[in-house]
Amino acid sequence: MSKMSDTLMRHGEAQRITLTLNGRERSGYCEPRELLSDFLRHELGATGTHVGCEHGVCGACTVHVGGVAARSCLMLAVQADGRRVETVEGLAPAQTLGDLQQAFQRHHALQCGFCTAGILMSCADFLQRMPDPSEEQVREMLSGHICRCTGYTPIVAAVLDVAARRRNAAAGKEVEHA
Template sequence: MIKIEKGQKVLVKLKVNGKLYEEYTESRKLLSDFIREDLGLTGTHVGCEHGVCGACTVLVNGRAVRSCLMLAIQADGTEVNTIEGLASEEGWHPLQEEFSKCHALQCGFCTPGILMSAVEFLETNRNPTEEEIKEMLSGHICRCTGYHGIVKAIRQAADRIKNTVNKVN
Protein backbone atom coordinates (compact mmCIF):
# COMPACT_ATOMS: atom_id res chain seq x y z
CA MET A 1 0.00 0.00 0.00
CA ILE A 2 1.27 3.47 -0.88
CA LYS A 3 1.43 5.89 2.02
CA ILE A 4 0.16 9.35 1.09
CA GLU A 5 1.11 12.25 3.32
CA LYS A 6 -1.53 14.77 4.33
CA GLY A 7 -1.76 17.50 1.70
CA GLN A 8 0.27 15.52 -0.82
CA LYS A 9 -1.14 15.54 -4.33
CA VAL A 10 -1.41 12.34 -6.29
CA LEU A 11 -1.23 11.87 -10.05
CA VAL A 12 -4.48 10.55 -11.50
CA LYS A 13 -4.54 9.26 -15.08
CA LEU A 14 -7.92 8.54 -16.60
CA LYS A 15 -9.83 8.85 -19.81
CA VAL A 16 -12.89 11.11 -19.65
CA ASN A 17 -15.26 11.17 -22.60
CA GLY A 18 -12.52 9.67 -24.75
CA LYS A 19 -9.84 12.21 -23.79
CA LEU A 20 -6.84 11.23 -21.65
CA TYR A 21 -6.21 13.36 -18.57
CA GLU A 22 -3.24 13.33 -16.22
CA GLU A 23 -3.86 15.62 -13.26
CA TYR A 24 -2.45 15.98 -9.78
CA THR A 25 -5.16 16.12 -7.14
CA GLU A 26 -5.62 15.81 -3.41
CA SER A 27 -5.95 12.22 -2.27
CA ARG A 28 -9.29 12.94 -0.57
CA LYS A 29 -10.92 14.78 -3.49
CA LEU A 30 -14.18 13.28 -4.66
CA LEU A 31 -14.53 12.23 -8.28
CA SER A 32 -17.48 14.64 -8.67
CA ASP A 33 -15.33 17.56 -7.51
CA PHE A 34 -12.39 16.42 -9.65
CA ILE A 35 -14.62 16.29 -12.75
CA ARG A 36 -16.16 19.70 -12.06
CA GLU A 37 -13.21 21.63 -10.60
CA ASP A 38 -10.10 20.08 -12.10
CA LEU A 39 -11.47 19.10 -15.51
CA GLY A 40 -14.01 21.92 -15.86
CA LEU A 41 -16.85 19.57 -16.84
CA THR A 42 -19.75 21.06 -14.92
CA GLY A 43 -22.58 18.98 -16.38
CA THR A 44 -22.19 16.47 -13.57
CA HIS A 45 -24.24 17.97 -10.76
CA VAL A 46 -23.74 17.54 -7.03
CA GLY A 47 -26.94 17.51 -5.03
CA CYS A 48 -26.94 15.66 -1.74
CA GLU A 49 -23.25 14.65 -1.50
CA HIS A 50 -24.40 11.37 0.10
CA GLY A 51 -25.19 9.25 -2.99
CA VAL A 52 -28.94 9.50 -2.46
CA CYS A 53 -30.16 11.90 -5.17
CA GLY A 54 -28.29 10.45 -8.16
CA ALA A 55 -27.52 13.83 -9.75
CA CYS A 56 -23.78 13.10 -9.80
CA THR A 57 -24.05 9.77 -11.63
CA VAL A 58 -21.37 9.11 -14.26
CA LEU A 59 -20.21 5.96 -15.99
CA VAL A 60 -16.93 4.43 -14.81
CA ASN A 61 -15.85 1.63 -17.12
CA GLY A 62 -19.43 1.49 -18.35
CA ARG A 63 -21.03 1.19 -14.91
CA ALA A 64 -23.21 3.91 -13.38
CA VAL A 65 -21.61 5.21 -10.16
CA ARG A 66 -22.30 8.07 -7.80
CA SER A 67 -19.26 10.28 -8.31
CA CYS A 68 -19.85 11.95 -4.94
CA LEU A 69 -19.09 8.63 -3.24
CA MET A 70 -15.91 7.82 -5.16
CA LEU A 71 -12.51 9.39 -4.71
CA ALA A 72 -10.75 10.70 -7.79
CA ILE A 73 -7.75 8.47 -7.05
CA GLN A 74 -10.07 5.43 -7.18
CA ALA A 75 -10.81 6.34 -10.80
CA ASP A 76 -7.12 6.19 -11.74
CA GLY A 77 -6.74 4.04 -14.85
CA THR A 78 -10.45 3.99 -15.65
CA GLU A 79 -12.61 5.32 -18.44
CA VAL A 80 -15.20 7.84 -17.25
CA ASN A 81 -18.14 9.10 -19.26
CA THR A 82 -20.02 12.23 -18.23
CA ILE A 83 -23.04 13.96 -19.67
CA GLU A 84 -20.73 16.10 -21.81
CA GLY A 85 -19.65 12.98 -23.70
CA LEU A 86 -23.11 11.54 -24.30
CA ALA A 87 -23.78 13.26 -27.62
CA SER A 88 -21.62 12.35 -30.60
CA GLU A 89 -20.56 14.05 -33.79
CA GLU A 90 -23.71 12.62 -35.38
CA GLY A 91 -25.89 14.41 -32.83
CA TRP A 92 -27.70 13.80 -29.58
CA HIS A 93 -27.96 10.38 -28.02
CA PRO A 94 -31.48 8.89 -28.46
CA LEU A 95 -32.07 9.38 -24.73
CA GLN A 96 -31.33 13.09 -25.03
CA GLU A 97 -33.63 13.42 -28.02
CA GLU A 98 -36.49 11.62 -26.29
CA PHE A 99 -36.04 13.62 -23.08
CA SER A 100 -36.50 16.75 -25.18
CA LYS A 101 -39.51 15.39 -27.08
CA CYS A 102 -41.26 14.05 -23.97
CA HIS A 103 -40.64 17.15 -21.85
CA ALA A 104 -38.70 14.98 -19.43
CA LEU A 105 -36.52 17.85 -18.29
CA GLN A 106 -37.92 20.54 -16.14
CA CYS A 107 -35.28 22.35 -14.10
CA GLY A 108 -32.69 19.91 -15.49
CA PHE A 109 -30.71 19.44 -12.29
CA CYS A 110 -31.36 15.69 -12.06
CA THR A 111 -31.22 15.08 -15.81
CA PRO A 112 -27.48 14.38 -16.32
CA GLY A 113 -27.45 11.70 -13.62
CA ILE A 114 -30.65 10.10 -14.85
CA LEU A 115 -29.39 10.05 -18.43
CA MET A 116 -26.11 8.40 -17.44
CA SER A 117 -27.91 5.74 -15.39
CA ALA A 118 -30.32 5.18 -18.27
CA VAL A 119 -27.41 4.63 -20.67
CA GLU A 120 -26.11 1.72 -18.58
CA PHE A 121 -29.65 0.46 -17.97
CA LEU A 122 -30.47 0.30 -21.69
CA GLU A 123 -27.17 -1.41 -22.43
CA THR A 124 -28.27 -4.33 -20.28
CA ASN A 125 -32.03 -4.16 -20.86
CA ARG A 126 -33.03 -3.40 -24.46
CA ASN A 127 -36.74 -3.92 -23.85
CA PRO A 128 -37.54 -2.65 -20.35
CA THR A 129 -41.01 -2.62 -18.90
CA GLU A 130 -42.42 0.51 -17.31
CA GLU A 131 -41.92 -1.12 -13.90
CA GLU A 132 -38.24 -1.85 -14.66
CA ILE A 133 -37.72 1.76 -15.73
CA LYS A 134 -39.35 2.98 -12.53
CA GLU A 135 -37.15 0.64 -10.50
CA MET A 136 -34.05 2.05 -12.20
CA LEU A 137 -35.28 5.58 -11.48
CA SER A 138 -35.82 4.79 -7.81
CA GLY A 139 -32.21 5.79 -7.21
CA HIS A 140 -32.82 9.31 -8.53
CA ILE A 141 -34.66 12.25 -7.09
CA CYS A 142 -36.41 14.68 -9.42
CA ARG A 143 -37.56 17.56 -7.26
CA CYS A 144 -39.79 18.83 -10.07
CA THR A 145 -41.56 15.44 -10.02
CA GLY A 146 -41.25 15.03 -13.77
CA TYR A 147 -41.18 11.25 -13.57
CA HIS A 148 -44.01 10.58 -16.04
CA GLY A 149 -42.10 12.29 -18.88
CA ILE A 150 -38.85 10.65 -17.83
CA VAL A 151 -40.35 7.15 -17.90
CA LYS A 152 -41.95 7.84 -21.28
CA ALA A 153 -38.68 9.21 -22.70
CA ILE A 154 -36.66 6.18 -21.56
CA ARG A 155 -39.29 3.80 -22.98
CA GLN A 156 -39.23 5.59 -26.35
CA ALA A 157 -35.42 5.74 -26.40
CA ALA A 158 -35.33 1.99 -25.70
CA ASP A 159 -37.61 1.40 -28.68
CA ARG A 160 -35.42 3.59 -30.91
CA ILE A 161 -32.22 1.91 -29.80
CA LYS A 162 -33.74 -1.56 -30.21
CA ASN A 163 -34.97 -0.69 -33.72
CA THR A 164 -31.55 0.71 -34.67
CA VAL A 165 -29.83 -2.46 -33.46
CA ASN A 166 -32.35 -4.64 -35.33
CA LYS A 167 -31.77 -2.71 -38.59
CA VAL A 168 -28.01 -3.22 -38.30
CA ASN A 169 -28.40 -6.96 -37.71
Protein backbone atom coordinates in the same frame (compact mmCIF):
# COMPACT_ATOMS: atom_id res chain seq x y z
CA MET B 1 -2.73 23.62 -13.96
CA SER B 2 -5.65 24.82 -11.86
CA LYS B 3 -5.34 27.11 -8.87
CA MET B 4 -6.35 24.24 -6.60
CA SER B 5 -3.64 21.98 -8.07
CA ASP B 6 -1.02 24.67 -7.59
CA THR B 7 -2.00 25.19 -3.95
CA LEU B 8 -2.04 21.47 -3.18
CA MET B 9 1.30 20.85 -4.86
CA ARG B 10 2.96 23.50 -2.72
CA HIS B 11 1.72 21.71 0.39
CA GLY B 12 2.86 18.33 -0.85
CA GLU B 13 -0.59 16.74 -0.60
CA ALA B 14 -1.52 16.50 -4.27
CA GLN B 15 -1.33 13.37 -6.31
CA ARG B 16 -1.34 13.28 -10.10
CA ILE B 17 -3.92 10.97 -11.63
CA THR B 18 -4.68 10.18 -15.24
CA LEU B 19 -7.96 8.86 -16.56
CA THR B 20 -9.72 8.61 -19.88
CA LEU B 21 -12.54 11.16 -19.76
CA ASN B 22 -15.11 10.83 -22.53
CA GLY B 23 -12.58 9.08 -24.75
CA ARG B 24 -9.69 11.49 -24.13
CA GLU B 25 -6.80 10.96 -21.75
CA ARG B 26 -6.78 13.65 -19.06
CA SER B 27 -4.57 14.25 -16.04
CA GLY B 28 -4.83 16.44 -13.01
CA TYR B 29 -3.93 16.77 -9.37
CA CYS B 30 -6.06 15.92 -6.37
CA GLU B 31 -5.85 15.35 -2.65
CA PRO B 32 -6.03 11.66 -1.71
CA ARG B 33 -9.47 12.26 -0.17
CA GLU B 34 -10.94 14.38 -3.00
CA LEU B 35 -14.21 13.11 -4.45
CA LEU B 36 -14.38 12.15 -8.09
CA SER B 37 -17.28 14.58 -8.57
CA ASP B 38 -15.14 17.50 -7.38
CA PHE B 39 -12.14 16.40 -9.43
CA LEU B 40 -14.25 16.15 -12.59
CA ARG B 41 -15.86 19.55 -12.07
CA HIS B 42 -13.03 21.63 -10.64
CA GLU B 43 -9.88 20.07 -12.03
CA LEU B 44 -11.04 18.73 -15.42
CA GLY B 45 -13.91 21.16 -16.12
CA ALA B 46 -16.58 18.48 -16.65
CA THR B 47 -19.29 20.65 -15.12
CA GLY B 48 -22.17 18.55 -16.45
CA THR B 49 -21.62 16.34 -13.42
CA HIS B 50 -23.75 17.95 -10.73
CA VAL B 51 -23.40 17.51 -6.99
CA GLY B 52 -26.57 17.46 -4.97
CA CYS B 53 -26.69 15.56 -1.71
CA GLU B 54 -23.06 14.38 -1.48
CA HIS B 55 -24.37 11.13 0.04
CA GLY B 56 -25.17 9.12 -3.11
CA VAL B 57 -28.91 9.47 -2.60
CA CYS B 58 -30.02 12.00 -5.22
CA GLY B 59 -28.15 10.59 -8.25
CA ALA B 60 -27.25 13.98 -9.75
CA CYS B 61 -23.55 13.07 -9.79
CA THR B 62 -23.93 9.78 -11.69
CA VAL B 63 -21.19 9.06 -14.22
CA HIS B 64 -19.90 5.88 -15.84
CA VAL B 65 -16.68 4.41 -14.48
CA GLY B 66 -15.36 1.48 -16.46
CA GLY B 67 -18.64 1.35 -18.35
CA VAL B 68 -20.86 1.11 -15.26
CA ALA B 69 -22.99 3.82 -13.64
CA ALA B 70 -21.44 5.11 -10.41
CA ARG B 71 -22.12 7.92 -7.96
CA SER B 72 -19.11 10.22 -8.29
CA CYS B 73 -19.79 11.74 -4.87
CA LEU B 74 -19.15 8.35 -3.28
CA MET B 75 -15.90 7.63 -5.11
CA LEU B 76 -12.50 9.13 -4.54
CA ALA B 77 -10.77 10.63 -7.56
CA VAL B 78 -7.71 8.43 -6.94
CA GLN B 79 -9.95 5.36 -7.42
CA ALA B 80 -10.53 6.49 -11.02
CA ASP B 81 -6.80 6.68 -11.80
CA GLY B 82 -6.14 4.71 -14.99
CA ARG B 83 -9.85 4.09 -15.62
CA ARG B 84 -12.34 5.14 -18.26
CA VAL B 85 -14.86 7.75 -17.05
CA GLU B 86 -17.81 9.06 -19.04
CA THR B 87 -19.87 12.08 -18.08
CA VAL B 88 -22.97 13.55 -19.68
CA GLU B 89 -20.68 15.60 -21.95
CA GLY B 90 -19.62 12.32 -23.59
CA LEU B 91 -23.11 10.92 -24.23
CA ALA B 92 -23.29 12.19 -27.79
CA PRO B 93 -21.00 13.39 -30.57
CA ALA B 94 -20.02 17.06 -30.40
CA GLN B 95 -22.75 19.57 -31.23
CA THR B 96 -25.47 16.89 -31.43
CA LEU B 97 -27.86 15.16 -29.08
CA GLY B 98 -27.84 11.41 -28.59
CA ASP B 99 -31.04 9.40 -28.96
CA LEU B 100 -31.64 9.42 -25.22
CA GLN B 101 -31.21 13.19 -25.01
CA GLN B 102 -33.53 13.64 -28.01
CA ALA B 103 -36.17 11.48 -26.31
CA PHE B 104 -35.90 13.56 -23.13
CA GLN B 105 -36.47 16.65 -25.24
CA ARG B 106 -39.32 15.07 -27.20
CA HIS B 107 -41.14 13.91 -24.04
CA HIS B 108 -40.42 17.05 -21.98
CA ALA B 109 -38.57 14.86 -19.48
CA LEU B 110 -36.61 17.69 -17.90
CA GLN B 111 -37.30 21.06 -16.44
CA CYS B 112 -34.68 22.78 -14.33
CA GLY B 113 -32.06 20.30 -15.57
CA PHE B 114 -30.11 19.90 -12.33
CA CYS B 115 -30.77 16.16 -11.99
CA THR B 116 -30.94 15.48 -15.73
CA ALA B 117 -27.26 14.67 -16.31
CA GLY B 118 -27.23 11.99 -13.63
CA ILE B 119 -30.55 10.56 -14.78
CA LEU B 120 -29.32 10.43 -18.39
CA MET B 121 -26.18 8.58 -17.29
CA SER B 122 -28.19 6.04 -15.29
CA CYS B 123 -30.64 5.60 -18.17
CA ALA B 124 -27.79 5.03 -20.64
CA ASP B 125 -26.28 2.38 -18.36
CA PHE B 126 -29.70 0.80 -17.75
CA LEU B 127 -30.54 0.57 -21.47
CA GLN B 128 -27.16 -1.08 -22.15
CA ARG B 129 -27.95 -3.78 -19.61
CA MET B 130 -31.72 -3.93 -20.18
CA PRO B 131 -32.55 -3.13 -23.83
CA ASP B 132 -36.22 -4.14 -23.54
CA PRO B 133 -37.39 -2.86 -20.15
CA SER B 134 -40.90 -2.77 -18.78
CA GLU B 135 -42.36 0.42 -17.34
CA GLU B 136 -41.98 -1.08 -13.86
CA GLN B 137 -38.27 -1.77 -14.44
CA VAL B 138 -37.69 1.80 -15.65
CA ARG B 139 -39.46 3.18 -12.60
CA GLU B 140 -37.39 0.94 -10.32
CA MET B 141 -34.16 2.21 -11.94
CA LEU B 142 -35.32 5.81 -11.56
CA SER B 143 -36.06 5.27 -7.86
CA GLY B 144 -32.37 5.94 -7.27
CA HIS B 145 -32.80 9.55 -8.39
CA ILE B 146 -34.48 12.56 -6.90
CA CYS B 147 -36.14 14.97 -9.33
CA ARG B 148 -38.31 17.68 -7.88
CA CYS B 149 -39.49 19.26 -11.13
CA THR B 150 -40.73 16.81 -13.73
CA GLY B 151 -42.39 14.00 -11.97
CA TYR B 152 -41.13 10.78 -13.45
CA THR B 153 -43.79 10.00 -16.06
CA PRO B 154 -42.11 11.91 -18.94
CA ILE B 155 -38.74 10.35 -18.05
CA VAL B 156 -40.24 6.86 -18.11
CA ALA B 157 -41.88 7.62 -21.48
CA ALA B 158 -38.55 8.84 -22.89
CA VAL B 159 -36.66 5.72 -21.77
CA LEU B 160 -39.34 3.39 -23.14
CA ASP B 161 -39.35 5.38 -26.40
CA VAL B 162 -35.58 4.98 -26.82
CA ALA B 163 -35.77 1.26 -26.05
CA ALA B 164 -38.50 0.81 -28.69
CA ARG B 165 -36.65 2.88 -31.29
CA ARG B 166 -33.44 0.95 -30.73
CA ARG B 167 -35.26 -2.38 -31.04
CA ASN B 168 -36.97 -1.20 -34.24
CA ALA B 169 -33.69 0.06 -35.69
CA ALA B 170 -32.00 -3.26 -34.90
CA ALA B 171 -34.85 -5.07 -36.64
CA GLY B 172 -34.68 -2.70 -39.61
CA LYS B 173 -38.15 -1.33 -38.98
CA GLU B 174 -39.31 2.21 -39.67
CA VAL B 175 -39.42 4.34 -36.52
CA GLU B 176 -42.61 6.25 -35.85
CA HIS B 177 -42.39 9.75 -34.43
CA ALA B 178 -43.90 10.07 -30.97
